[in-house]
Amino acid sequence: MILSVLDLGRLDYATGLALQKTLVELRHQQRIGNVLLLLEHPPVLTLGRNSSRSNILASDEMLAARDVEVHEINRGGDVTYHGPGQLVGYPIFDLRSFSPRLGAVDYVRKLEEVLIRACGDYGVRTQRIAGRTGVWTFAGGSVQEKKIAAIGVHISRGITSHGFALNVTTDLRDFNLIVPCGIADRDVTSLELEAENAPTMEGVMHTVSRYFGQVFDLQILWLESLEDLLPDPAKGSAQDTPLSIPNEVKRLRGEKETHFA
Structure with missing residues (x-):
């Protein structure tokens, strides 16, 4: 089974959200296969279904002054931060396409495994912690x-x-805007701080995609552009739902820094 991977470069959060919505609908219709979007976002705070706004420590005025957006979304979890230097991954997977079919918990454990193996390639030992989703460094002494x-x-x-957000070269001071994931008694870190060799975003992106292939037993296919993924509406039947591509994505297709072309 093939996993199509797209490097979208830096994309604003609202556009990324709209693109996910489009691709999820296409995946429901079986008009595309499993897809992994890899990207960075400008500074943004996202509030999941279980979040408390009290975990945003900065005032609205401070966020506005620093051009930090806030979005309330339908994913699980509490408040989190996305920003430059952080690799964000959005897998659009049909869990029924795997054999055996993946459940929600198994899927999250596999995401963690991908990131644990990727960090290991940079000499960073990481782990799961019972009752806390995500990937964590090992403790030692104090x-x-x-x-x-x-x-x-x-x-x-x-x-x-x-999906996931892996701190690569992220400015960790931005996490002071929030209580990350609602967990006040633990700090955040990055590959840059923990790794034996300085990571690059491109290198980490390829490492993560490789381990997606291994952990999910998928063949990785890197796509050059969004057009390589999205079906041609002219080839569809009259019963097909018309393809709706976010206007911002259409505009960005031709811009070199977005890696769409």
Whole structure:
């Protein structure tokens, strides 16, 4: 089974959300296969279904002054931060396409396994912690474990959206805006701080995609552009739902820094 992977570069959060919605509907219709979107976002705070706004520590005025957006979304989990230097992954998977079919818990455990193996390639030992989703460094002596990757997913009729955020070269000071994932007693960290060799976003992106192939038993196919993934509406039947591509995605297709072309 093939996994199509797209590097979208840096994309604003609202556009990424709209693109996910489009692809989830196409996956429901079986008009595309499983897809992994890899990207970065400008600074943004997202509030999951179980979040408390009190976990945003900054005032609205401070967020506005720093051009930090806030979005309330339908993924699981509490408040989290996305920003430059952080690898964000949005797998659009049909869990029924795997044999045996994946359940929600198994799916999240596999996402964690992908990130644990990827961190290991950079000499960073990471782990799961019971009762806490995500990936954490190992504690030692008086040093507590730190969160290096957050996971928050949404599953609708077997189709996944949202996903993970791995701190690569992230400015960790931005996490002071929030109580990350509602966990006040643990710090966050990044590959840059923990790794033996300085990571690059491109290198980490390829490492993560490789381990998606291994952990989910998928053949990785890197696509050059969004057009390689999206079906041609002219080839569809009259019964097909018309394809709706977010206007911002259409505009960005031709811009070099988005990696669509």
